[in-house]
Amino acid sequence: MLTTRAVGPAGFGGKVRDWNDRTHAETWRASWADHANRALANTGYQKEIDHRSYERQGLEKTPGIHLGKSACAMETRGIETERGEQNRLINRLNLEIQISRTELRNSGLTEPARRVADLLNIGLPDNATSYTLRDIIEALPKDSNAAWKLTSNAMSMMADM
Secondary structure, three states, X not given: OOOOEEEEOOEEEEEOHHHHOXXXXXXXXXXXXXXHHHHXXXXXXXXXXXXXXXXXXXXXXXXOOOOOHHHHHHHXXXXXXXXXXXXXXXXXHHHHHHHHHHHHHHOOOHHHHHHHHHHOOOOOOOOOOOOOHHHHXXXXXXXXXXXXXXXXXXXXXXXXX
């Protein structure tokens, strides 16, 4: 939250109405993130603040909803609110989705992977007990643009399976 009043040697001045323009918000958010990240780094904190939306960060994550002053105060006192409950649900769903994606990425997708490998004419070793999409990608010739394009299509197909 920023003031809309100019600050000079004599203190606060009059309101600057063009600061209300939303085009300034992106610059101010980026500047705030830079300042906050420097302060966090100075205290040894490793994570950084990113002022961009989840979508602009490339994250498939549902954002929480704004609590507001009253609901935030109630939640702080241990009183559950409807908005607080909605945010807890969103957080649980985001966590479940993240866990599911990780499990899917790390699990052996033997049959779907075998079908994709067959479509791409890639030989996978018969002695493995399971295959993942990573196995298929590693089996592709690295210099083949066509193979990488096929892999992209195969990944789309795997997502639909």
